[in-house]
Amino acid sequence: MIPMILGRVALMVPLTLGVATAVFAVLAAAPGDPATLLLRPGVSPEAAERIREVYCLGCPLAERYLRWLGALASGDLGWSFTHARPVADVLLSALPGTLLLAGSALVLAFTLGTAAGVVQAVRHRSLLDRGLGAASLVFYSVPSFWLAVMLVVVFSYGARNVWSWPVWFPASGSRGLDHELLGPWSALMDTAWHMVLPVAALTLVMGAGVARYVRTSMLEVLGQDYVRTARAKGLPERHVVLRHALRNGLVPVVTLLGLHLPLLLSGAVFVEVVFAWPGMGRTMVDAVLTRDYPVVMAASVLFAVVVLVGNLVADVLHAVVDPRVGDG
Amino acid sequence: MRFPCGVRGTCATVLVLSACHGPEGPPASETTTSSATFCERVLPRVEAFMARMEEEHPVPDDPRYGGTVVVSAGVEIPGGMNAFTADSDEAFQHQLNVNLMSLLRYGPDLELEPYLAESWEVSADTTAVTFHLRDDVYWHDGERTDAYDVAFTYERATDPETRYRNAAHWQHYVPGPEGVEVLDSLTVTVHIARPHAEPLNPWQAVAVMPEHLLADVPAGELGGHPFGTVCPVGNGPFVFLEHRPNESWTFGANPAFPEGLGGRPFVDRYVFRRIPEPATLLAELLTEGTDVYLGPPLEHLDQIVGEPHLDTLSFPSRGYDFIAWNQRRPMLADARVRMALSMALDRQGIVEAILGGHGRIAHSTVPPFHWAYDIAPEGAVVYDPDEARRLLEEAGWTDGDGDGIREDSAGDPLRIQLDYALGSQRRSQTAEVAKAQLREVGVDLVLNVFGYTTLVDRVTDTVSRDYDAFLLGWANDFKLGDADLFHSERIGQPLAFAGVRNPELDLLIDTLDLISNRAEARPLWHRYQELLIAEQPYTFLYFPDRLVGYNRRLRDLRMDVRGYLVNLGDWWIDPAGR
Numbered sequence: 001m002i003p004m005i006l007g008r009v010a011l012m013v014p015l016t017l018g019v020a021t022a023v024f025a026v027l028a029a030a031p032g033d034p035a036t037l038l039l040r041p042g043v044s045p046e047a048a049e050r051i052r053e054v055y056c057l058g059c060p061l062a063e064r065y066l067r068w069l070g071a072l073a074s075g076d077l078g079w080s081f082t083h084a085r086p087v088a089d090v091l092l093s094a095l096p097g098t099l100l101l102a103g104s105a106l107v108l109a110f111t112l113g114t115a116a117g118v119v120q121a122v123r124h125r126s127l128l129d130r131g132l133g134a135a136s137l138v139f140y141s142v143p144s145f146w147l148a149v150m151l152v153v154v155f156s157y158g159a160r161n162v163w164s165w166p167v168w169f170p171a172s173g174s175r176g177l178d179h180e181l182l183g184p185w186s187a188l189m190d191t192a193w194h195m196v197l198p199v200a201a202l203t204l205v206m207g208a209g210v211a212r213y214v215r216t217s218m219l220e221v222l223g224q225d226y227v228r229t230a231r232a233k234g235l236p237e238r239h240v241v242l243r244h245a246l247r248n249g250l251v252p253v254v255t256l257l258g259l260h261l262p263l264l265l266s267g268a269v270f271v272e273v274v275f276a277w278p279g280m281g282r283t284m285v286d287a288v289l290t291r292d293y294p295v296v297m298a299a300s301v302l303f304a305v306v307v308l309v310g311n312l313v314a315d316v317l318h319a320v321v322d323p324r325v326g327d328g
Numbered sequence: 329m330r331f332p333c334g335v336r337g338t339c340a341t342v343l344v345l346s347a348c349h350g351p352e353g354p355p356a357s358e359t360t361t362s363s364a365t366f367c368e369r370v371l372p373r374v375e376a377f378m379a380r381m382e383e384e385h386p387v388p389d390d391p392r393y394g395g396t397v398v399v400s401a402g403v404e405i406p407g408g409m410n411a412f413t414a415d416s417d418e419a420f421q422h423q424l425n426v427n428l429m430s431l432l433r434y435g436p437d438l439e440l441e442p443y444l445a446e447s448w449e450v451s452a453d454t455t456a457v458t459f460h461l462r463d464d465v466y467w468h469d470g471e472r473t474d475a476y477d478v479a480f481t482y483e484r485a486t487d488p489e490t491r492y493r494n495a496a497h498w499q500h501y502v503p504g505p506e507g508v509e510v511l512d513s514l515t516v517t518v519h520i521a522r523p524h525a526e527p528l529n530p531w532q533a534v535a536v537m538p539e540h541l542l543a544d545v546p547a548g549e550l551g552g553h554p555f556g557t558v559c560p561v562g563n564g565p566f567v568f569l570e571h572r573p574n575e576s577w578t579f580g581a582n583p584a585f586p587e588g589l590g591g592r593p594f595v596d597r598y599v600f601r602r603i604p605e606p607a608t609l610l611a612e613l614l615t616e617g618t619d620v621y622l623g624p625p626l627e628h629l630d631q632i633v634g635e636p637h638l639d640t641l642s643f644p645s646r647g648y649d650f651i652a653w654n655q656r657r658p659m660l661a662d663a664r665v666r667m668a669l670s671m672a673l674d675r676q677g678i679v680e681a682i683l684g685g686h687g688r689i690a691h692s693t694v695p696p697f698h699w700a701y702d703i704a705p706e707g708a709v710v711y712d713p714d715e716a717r718r719l720l721e722e723a724g725w726t727d728g729d730g731d732g733i734r735e736d737s738a739g740d741p742l743r744i745q746l747d748y749a750l751g752s753q754r755r756s757q758t759a760e761v762a763k764a765q766l767r768e769v770g771v772d773l774v775l776n777v778f779g780y781t782t783l784v785d786r787v788t789d790t791v792s793r794d795y796d797a798f799l800l801g802w803a804n805d806f807k808l809g810d811a812d813l814f815h816s817e818r819i820g821q822p823l824a825f826a827g828v829r830n831p832e833l834d835l836l837i838d839t840l841d842l843i844s845n846r847a848e849a850r851p852l853w854h855r856y857q858e859l860l861i862a863e864q865p866y867t868f869l870y871f872p873d874r875l876v877g878y879n880r881r882l883r884d885l886r887m888d889v890r891g892y893l894v895n896l897g898d899w900w901i902d903p904a905g906r
Contacts, residue, residue: 031782031785031786082406083406083557083573084410084413084551084552084553084556084557085552085557085558094573094574149607153607156615157615160615161615170612170615170617171608171611171617172605172608172611172617173576173617174575177599180570273604273605274605274608276575276601276602276605276608278575282574283574286574289779
């Protein structure tokens with residue numbers, strides 16, 4: 001396995017450069033630049049040209065690419081046009097929000113999704129199986145943006161204003177106005193309260209997909225000869241499922257987990273927009289719309305690295321869980 | 329282990345390139361270090377001074393004092409409190425009404441009144457203006473605001489290295505250090521190169537910046553200085569407390585704000601929140617997560633007024649929507665054609681149906697709040713499809729083949745490509761209405777939708793000018809200056825969308841720019857509006873109002889053409905609603 005891992009790590013460099021080059025080419029081809037957006041009454045064209053000059057926006061493409069590549073190689077992610085701050089600062093300020101939101105959703109989605117899938121497989125064709133199956137199909141199919149808005153309508157506005165439920169959740173933001181004045185425990189609860197709806201939006205969609213994978217995989221495993229043998233030996237059903245079937249049934253889930261890891265960095269744009277959650281997804285979209293090239297390029301490189309790492313982790317975990325998978 | 333050839337080659341390339349990079353913008357490492365140092369230096373001083381001011385100026389015994397007001401919108405404040413990079417309404421509103429101060433400001437009657445400057449004199453030959461500053465305004469770190477701050481702000485704003493956005497402000501001023509003279513610590517004279525209209529207008533638009541904090545920052549680095557977004561130090565009614573990027577700005581009441589300017593604000597804290605999604609903004613207003621919702625779409629208004637604790641406000645904006653006709657295209661070169669296109673559009677109907685009545689039709693670029701605005705200008709365009717048809721016939725466009733679309737003598741159809749941008753439901757709907765109404769007079773309007781940046785790039789491309797017409801919005805300053813739009817000498821510049829060549833229009837634009845006496849200028853403004861109507865470089869659609877939803881617990885809100893935060897210091901929260 002070690003040679004496989006080392007080889008994959010070594011290949012990450014050219015692959016990441018390839019992705020970055022492709023993104024650079026697409027951005028260069030897109031019409032408009034940050035200076036274009038400045039043109040309005042009173043703003044002299046000279047001011048816009050001066051900005052183009054300072055940021056080399058009118059330089060030849062090859063020169064801009066090489067300058068950027070050279071800066072990246074020395075660890076300089078560049079300067080954000082719209083935030084007027086180093087790109088590293090912009091991304092670092094957005095990263096914690098994404099890690100918290102996406103990390104929580106990943107853990108919950110895979111835990112609950114796995115549990116649901118196992119239950120469905122064990123209670124195959126029961127009412128519970130059909131009910132959970134219908135629910136997972138619905139949540140897997142609905143657009144996450146719509147689901148997020150519906151959660152706000154029901155559990156924020158509806159719960160508070162319409163039905164006067166004892167518990168309702170804030171529609172947006174990552175913290176309350178008085179967060180700074182709260183003690184550590186209260187601050188934690190405040191953040192958790194604000195996370196409920198956005199995490200739920202992500203968890204429901206992701207968990208539904210996980211449940212469907214686990215159900216299918218477990219049904220296949222539970223039909224194997226060794227499982228029948230375990231039952232024939234008189235082992236308790238719980239023992240058969242959890243000790244013998246689950247490990248093999250989770251093999252595709254492990255792969256799925258690795259493929260979802262990039263979410264920790266890329267965030268979930270729609271959820272971040274609906275809930276005004278500060279994160280990488282929104283930062284990236286804003287940067288694209290305002291042609292903030294340095295942010296887009298740096299974020300693209302980071303995303304590429306994380307996707308490659310995620311794939312590698314998926315393969316490694318797959319090999320760990322399934323001894324039949326070798327170094328190939 | 330041996331790495332593959334491609335990997336070794338890539339590593340070598342990266343190593344070489346890392347030795348020859350050219351950073352774009354200020355070197356990140358230097359700026360990061362200096363920003364940490366700058367903020368570490370200034371913020372404790374602000375905290376200490378404000379703590380002392382709280383003791384010296386305790387909260388008055390008045391039930392109006394207290395509480396936190398939250399204003400939410402879908403946008404951030406780009407550039408933050410940096411006056412040198414301000415180019416958005418949010419930035420101006422927060423710099424001039426919240427954290428910083430300008431020398432002058434417009435009163436409710438849109439006449440200039442004292443603010444940081446308590447008085448001023450304009451020399452008899454209008455080549456100099458002398459400001460006398462108040463002696464009771466302090467930066468939030470304890471330094472007194474003085475004439476040196478004004479001089480510093482002016483020198484930097486007129487320095488090309490600063491890349492100050494609104495360079496047109498200083499077009500007729502003497503730039504640089506030669507243009508400003510500090511007479512004493514509270515008196516400063518600024519020199520005007522050429523007498524011109526509204527010479528004092530720039531001084532209500534520019535926030536004075538702290539010389540003692542920024543004087544050693546090179547002009548080229550001011551745009552990226554942490555003062556703007558990380559740790560601004562102001563002198564206005566509210567003190568900067570926190571900025572969470574893309575999330576919120578928090579300000580606290582300044583206890584030392586001069587009594588003569590209203591004194592300490594009633595609210596303890598003001599929070600500006602960015603919430604990109606309109607549905608979420610509405611939910612926050614309904615659930616009292618925000619007190620003010622800026623810019624709700626029309627379909628949200630009914631739901632807002634349906635709640636007993638909420639209400640709406642509508643007030644004039646400074647912008648207008650228009651369709652620019654590119655006269656460089658032969659089919660649009662004839663003024664009769666452009667007039668016909670405008671007369672075929674029921675603009676009042678558009679205001680009623682699409683804007684819900686929140687707006688008024690535009691006759692020219694001159695807005696209703698302008699002192700020289702003509703309510704009923706000569707030759708004002710009216711909705712008259714029959715007259716539109718007659719004008720088109722007269723201009724040589726007839727429907728010879730009976731297909732409903734007019735052609736010229738060569739048989740080419742009157743087919744106009746109208747470009748507009750995504751993101752504005754109002755403009756999308758207006759474009760659809762325009763298509764339908766122009767079809768009725770025999771014009772085939774083909775709609776093309778673009779992303780906003782793409783559209784702006786397309787219409788400002790001075791090389792190709794590859795458009796027939798486009799629909800956009802435009803924001804006016806209080807001082808009107810249409811030279812970039814309509815003067816023939818600037819026809820090669822990015823903002824000359826319509827390609828106008830009209831000598832009388834040129835003369836009027838030049839003359840109006842230089843007449844400082846309003847009585848003398850008034851008849852020329854009338855003629856200017858008449859001429860724009862006759863020329864129809866644009867179909868001037870409407871001046872839309874700005875809409876706001878707010879919580880009734882807020883009292884004494886005033887929002888008008890000056891902005892939505894114009895009297896933030898006077899807002900107070902009903903104690904029962906806190």
